[in-house]
Amino acid sequence: MTTTPSPRTASRADGAPSALRESAARLDADDALAHLRDRFLLPEGVVHLDGNSLGPLPAAVPPALTDAVTRQWGTDLIGSWNTNGWWEAPLRVGDAVGALIGAAPGQTVAGDSTSVQLYTALSAAAALRPDRPLLVTDPGHFPTDRYLADAVAGQRGLQVRRVPPHDLAAFLGAEGHRVAVVSYSPVDFRTGELYDMEALTRAAHDAGALVLWDLCHAAGALPLRVDDLGVDLAVGCGYKFLSGGPGAPAYLYAARRHHAALETPLTGWNGHADPFGLSRDYTPAPGISRARIGTPPVLSLLALEAALTAFDGVDLTRVRAKSLSLTSFFLRCADELLTPLGFTPVTPADPDRRASQVALSHPHAHGLVRALAERGVLADMRAPDLLRFGVNALYTSHRDVLTAAAHLRDIAREGAYDPTPPAAGTVT
Template sequence: MNQIDYARLDRDDPLAHKREIFELPNDTIYFDGNSLGALPKIVAQTVNETTREQWGNDLIKSWNQHDWVNLPTIVGAKIAHLIGAQSNEVICCDSISVNLFKVICAAINAVGSEKRRVILSTRDNFPTDLYMVQGVESFLGQQRCELKLVDEAELVDAVDERTVAVLATEVNFRTGRRLDLQQLSQAAHAQGALMIADLAHSAGVMPIQLSQWQVDYAVGCTYKYLNAGPGAPAFVYVSQRHHAKLKQPLQGWFGHLNPFAFEPEYQSAKGIRQMLVGTPPVISMQAVNAALECFNDVSLAQVRAKSMQLTHTFQQSLAAQDWSSDFELISPSHAEQRGSQLSYAHPNAYEICQALIERGVIADFRAPNYIRFGFAPLYNQFQEVERAIAILADIMSTEAYRDPRWQTRSTVT
């Protein structure tokens, strides 16, 4: 294997300058952007201004003076640019789970029937996505909604005349495997069904073309690769071809046609605004608004290219180690078939992860025995890969992961 010139890769990196816009500890290698993105400096500045100046000085006037009231659509339009959607098709609000509940119900309302009642998904989809379908199933009854699970490889062929919608996450949270949303949309539409996409592990780190792929609905979060902060509001996309007949059950006052008329009867807003429910969380919404500025001068094609290069470099570096056979790569071996992460199975994955964190390399663990390394192209460097592998090599050779401290698991893994 050729020697990797990590320093040269960093010198040739067209995104190298973006690292300076983030707050990153000097003694930390952060390979967990697929769980929580790093803090952009502009977000800290914007949150401070929102609290001290807008809220502190302008008080309730800020709803109009600083356009707080329109933040969901302003932010949604920015996100739309990153996911291949029209600006009027995306809105920022609530959580992925709440937004998923809305679009599942919207899909059932649009094409569901006594015969067509199946929401088709994968066994290894992110659990909350499956929980939300189970909740709708429990609420409406199986005569209206029934969850059917198949393996990822079976998903396309499993769509039939009973399918209401295919629910798929573009990048699997455990393995990092990337699904072909365009192919899934075509398979769904061929059977009269709809396509619901979860973009949690792909938005902001790879090119997405929802309109071109004919995806019907999509949800995603902003606190991973979009770097908007822990618990930041999610987003929801509805193709404009569904707007005229769109109906979702969470009829809150901000989804009303005229919220400040305070009418007792609900009249739905037009278009994507009817996906709103309650008052927008202004401070965290401003954080999202600011975080999206990080993408102003960035090509997602460049981001994707660096992402694949980072994962390939890490994979190649680990494979060159004497102990590499102890780690089973559960991610696809080819970079184009995965998102911006690598996942390895190891009997002591949790303990190894904790030993890495103690030495300043932050990765994460997923049950039952997987360690994940998530790469954020806007701030991760190739020389960080070199240092992380060296630290991991020392942990493996000294068996530092067997320290009794790592035998008790923390709540968040």
């Protein structure tokens, strides 16, 4: 999350060294995905490098929401649950997300928040491996993943082991037979490091454990193959690279082979085998429908559904290739313009280990990100000292990247930022 830019002035690439300008122009001229930028409503004078936090507004969303509100809700009223497909929306939108993460239809449900879906997935995993006492998570995992690992372990009588992904193989060599589930993200949300999902999934399975992936920073940014890799469970949010809007519904993927035994902890009536039978006792629905909980957030689901059409006809391997080109170019700009001014790139230079963001450390990250926003460049920071720049290949150009780096160089060189650290509770 970040501050509102005002006034907006982003274009600053003109002041950058000519070699960088020429490279940006050449790379943008060769960009086969450039036309996809028109699928987003990006304000003039803004460079949006915060789509790994909140994606911008896709052009398909306003008309879809207008229709949902005025025609569906306003005119068709409650009949819309049947006539406008509201009831099926969690499964329909789940399948649309599934297509982006490599899941065949019928295994993904959309709704609730990532935190709720994590709770469901962790609890279900523990129930699927009742004889194993350990829950493995990453000490560097996003806070909600760590908190929920502790909560579920407490409720289910498990012990949490915090094992960095790079140490998983060694850990499993000693303790693997005791591990119920390995709960990781393929992307370090701070540094943008990309882990090897395939190798980590295989290592967990070789030990007889399940694997749960948090795909928040991966879905929509790179090709994913949850079915092919044999992933057991996955969750993710709808508001980052999927651009589904603030608080967009999250999703849960559960591999079909687990459905019959999938025990969900929140047995709401929408997950009942016969929700409108209003029976006294809970009987789970067959398939992924049992992971539904309560009445879904229909307007948000329809916004997310419309947002996902930005990916129509888009090959995610090309998105990945462009994303790597953008982050490589960012690292080059950082090297030439920013490291001499005290910035240190912490994102791996190795493209196989880099997701779709660049993070730079600087002791005054907060003030610098705010100053950037005032010049129309949206990025964010993660305490204590990281500036994060997310690139979404659907709408980001190499010129955008150069503009951001050139503004940051000017701000740092001029000392044109407030070095005061953020007050507790500030949204960063």
